Amino acid sequence: MTKPKVVIVGGGFGGIFTALDVAGSADVTLVSEADHFLFTPMLYEYLSGEVEAWHIAPRYDELLEDNVRVVQSYATSIDLAEQTVSVPSYEKVLNYDVLILAVGGITNYVGVEGAQQFSMPFRKLGHADDLRRRMIETLDRIPPDMPPQDVRREVTFAVVGAGASGCELSTKIADLLTDSFQRRALHGEPRVLVIEMGDRVVPGMGDQIREFVEDALRESRVEVHTKTRVVKVSSDGITFEHEGNQETLKTAGVVWTGGVKMNPLIEQLDVEKNNRGLLIVKPTLQLSQYVNVFALGDIALYPDATPTLAGTAQLAFQQASLCGRNVKAYLEGKELHTKHFEELGEAISLGTERAAVLTGGKAFGGALARQARFALYTSRLPTWHHRLRVGASWFFEGTQMKPI
Ligand SMILES: Cc1cc2nc3c(=O)[nH]c(=O)nc-3n(C[C@H](O)[C@H](O)[C@H](O)COP(=O)(O)OP(=O)(O)OC[C@H]3O[C@@H](n4cnc5c(N)ncnc54)[C@H](O)[C@@H]3O)c2cc1C
Numbered sequence: 001m002t003k004p005k006v007v008i009v010g011g012g013f014g015g016i017f018t019a020l021d022v023a024g025s026a027d028v029t030l031v032s033e034a035d036h037f038l039f040t041p042m043l044y045e046y047l048s049g050e051v052e053a054w055h056i057a058p059r060y061d062e063l064l065e066d067n068v069r070v071v072q073s074y075a076t077s078i079d080l081a082e083q084t085v086s087v088p089s090y091e092k093v094l095n096y097d098v099l100i101l102a103v104g105g106i107t108n109y110v111g112v113e114g115a116q117q118f119s120m121p122f123r124k125l126g127h128a129d130d131l132r133r134r135m136i137e138t139l140d141r142i143p144p145d146m147p148p149q150d151v152r153r154e155v156t157f158a159v160v161g162a163g164a165s166g167c168e169l170s171t172k173i174a175d176l177l178t179d180s181f182q183r184r185a186l187h188g189e190p191r192v193l194v195i196e197m198g199d200r201v202v203p204g205m206g207d208q209i210r211e212f213v214e215d216a217l218r219e220s221r222v223e224v225h226t227k228t229r230v231v232k233v234s235s236d237g238i239t240f241e242h243e244g245n246q247e248t249l250k251t252a253g254v255v256w257t258g259g260v261k262m263n264p265l266i267e268q269l270d271v272e273k274n275n276r277g278l279l280i281v282k283p284t285l286q287l288s289q290y291v292n293v294f295a296l297g298d299i300a301l302y303p304d305a306t307p308t309l310a311g312t313a314q315l316a317f318q319q320a321s322l323c324g325r326n327v328k329a330y331l332e333g334k335e336l337h338t339k340h341f342e343e344l345g346e347a348i349s350l351g352t353e354r355a356a357v358l359t360g361g362k363a364f365g366g367a368l369a370r371q372a373r374f375a376l377y378t379s380r381l382p383t384w385h386h387r388l389r390v391g392a393s394w395f396f397e398g399t400q401m402k403p404i
Contacts, residue, residue, distance in 0.1 A: 003027040004331050007085055009075045011037055011060060011267070013316035014102030014323070016382055021324025024067045026331055029094060031087055033074040034069050038125060041313055041347070042377060044172045047128040047404025048352050055390045056381075057125050063383050075103075075265055080290050083188065090149070096325055101266065101279070101295040102316070107341030108261035114233040119160065119256040122169060132253060136404045138252040139180055148188025155190040156251050160230050161258035162196030163204060164348050167213050169257060170194040171351040174220040179352070180404045192222045193249075195230055195240055202348075204308060208363035209346055209356050214348035214367070230258070260311060266299050274301050280283055283338035285323050292330070296323050305341035306330040314344050347373045352401045374399060 004026045008015050011032030013030040019030050029288075046056055060070045071094070078101075083092040107123060109115035120134070121127050135157070142151055154179060159170040170192050177190035194201070194217070201224060202213050217224055225242065232239040232248075233256075239248040262277035271287050272280045272404040278301040279287060285300070287293045296302075297316035309315040318341045326336045345359040355370040356363060364372075378391045 004097040005029070005092050005095055006098045006100065006327060006331075007031065008100040008102060009085060010102035010104060010297070011070075012040075012104050012297065013313045014100060014104070014320050015100070016060070016063065017317055017320030018100055018102065018296070018323045018327070019064060019068050020382060021196065021321065022327050023065060025328050026098070028068045029071055029084060029337075030060065030064070030068055031071045031075050031094065032060065033072070034124070034217075035061075035072050035256045036069075036125075036383060037063060037170075039377065039381060040123070041075045043122065043125070043128055044168045044349050045399070047132055047169075047177050048127065048172050050352065050399045051394075053125055055393065058382070058386050063386060077268060078265065080271070080293065081271065083292070084239055097292060099290075100323060100327065101293065101299060102297050102320075103265050103299060105260035105298040105311070106263055107256060108259035109256060110259060112230055112233065114277055115160075115230070115256060115258075116232045118235050119254040122255050122257055124140065129135060131173075131253065132404065135177065135255045139177070139184060139404065142184075142186055144185055144187075146187060149349070150186045151186055152191045153250055154252065156193070156249060157190070158195060158249070158251050158254045159192045160194060160195050160254065161255050162198075162201040162224065162226070163193045163257065164202055165257040166194050166196070167201055168349050169255060169357075170222045171216050171220040172349070173223050173255075175351040175353070176401065176404055178221070178349060183403055189221065191223065192221070193225060195225045195228050195238075197227070197229050199226050199378075201226070205346060205348075206358065206363075209348060210356050212356035212363060212365035212369075213348065216354060216356070220351045229266075237392060260298065263299055275307070282325050284318060284336040286330075286336070294323050294327060296320060302341070303340065306343050309341055313379075313380075318344075345376075350371060 006026040006028045008030045016037045036057040036059045043054045045051040073089040077086045086093050107121040159166045174192040228240050228242040230240045233254050237250050238254050279295045281300045287295045296319040322339045348355045349355045354366050355373040356365040357369045381387045
C-alpha cells in the first residue's frame, strides 16, 4: 500500500519539530532552502563565538532519519487545487496529500531608503558571519595611535529596532568590540547605538525584564535612541529623525532588526488572511478552505494563544506538537485536537556575560540567568541525541566568547 504524501515547506521551528513527529507515519518530504535547522534565539551567541554552528544549526541529515526525504530548495509556488509544490531545483512538482506550511517570515525594511541595500539583516548563520567579518575588518583598519574621537567615529555600529532582537544584538556587539579594544590596545571606545521608533526598549516584554535590559544596555554602553525614526541608510552611514530633527552618522555597519513581514510564498496564496497577511488557521492549525493544509509559526494567526506569543519560536515549537498529532489523526481519519498555548517564560541574552530570564512570574538576571538560559535552551533543541551532544560540549568545553 502506498503511504500518503506529506510535504512540509520550511525547516525552522515549526517545520523540523513537526517533521520529527510525523516521520514514519507517512511518506514525508521536507522542503527547505537551507540544509540545516537554526535555533535562532542563540544566533547572538554564534556571533560572539560563545556557541558554534553545529550546536545551534544541526544539519537535517543529523536530525532526521531515512524516513524523511529532504529537498534542499526554495519552494516558489503552491497550487492548492492541484495539491502541488514547485521547487526549481527539482525536475517535477511535489505532489502532496497533506501540506504543512512553516516558512516563517522575512526581514521587513518598511520601505526605508537604502535599508534593504545597505543594512545587514540578522536572521541566518550567514548574516552573523557577515556581521562578525564586518566588525573584524573595521577594527583591522584602526591604527593603534588613532585618537579616541576618530576611533569612535570609525567604529560606530547602529542596530535598528530595540525589540528583544535589537537589544540582544547591540549588547553583544558592544561587549565584543569593547573586549577587542582592550586586546588590541586601541584608544577610546566603540560606539554602538540602538534606534527605536517607540518610546521604550523591548516594547513586547514586561516591565520586570525591561529593567534588566535597560541596565545591561547601560553597562554595555549602548546608546539608546527611542522615539527615533530611521529615514535613510547608505553605504557608510545612517540618517535618523528625532522630534523633527534629522541627524546623519557615519557608520561601519547598520544591522536591521526592525521587523518581520510575510513570506512571499504565502503572499501568493488566495486563502483567508488577516490585514497583515497572516494565514487564519482553525484551532486545529488547518486552513478552513483546505483542510488538508496545515500552517504554523510566524505565518499563521492562531485563534487560541496568548497574544504575546505571536511571532515567537516558543509558539511555533508548541504548535509543532499539535500539528504533528493532528496530521497523524487526519491521515487515520480520527478526530483532530485543539490546544491553548501559553507563554512558557521569557529569556533574553544581554551581552557576553549576562542574560535575563522570567519564569513563574519572577525575573532574574546576571551570570546565573545566562547559565539558566543555556540550560533551558539545551532542552529545547531538536532530538535527544543532539541535546546530549550539545549539553556535554557546553558543560565540558565551556561557552566563552571568541574575541575578534
Ligand atoms: C535572530 C533571531 C532571534 C530570535 N530569538 C527568539 C527568541 O529568543 N525567542 C523566541 O521565542 N523567538 C525568537 N525568534 C523568533 C523565532 O525565530 C521565530 O518566531 C520562529 O523561528 C518561527 O518559526 P517558523 O517555523 O514559523 O519559521 P522559521 O523558524 O523562521 O523557519 C522557516 C524556515 O523556512 C525556510 N523557508 C522560507 N521560505 C522558504 C521557501 N519558500 N522554501 C523553502 N524553505 C523556505 C527558512 O529558510 C527557514 O528555515 C528569533 C528570531 C530571530 C531571527
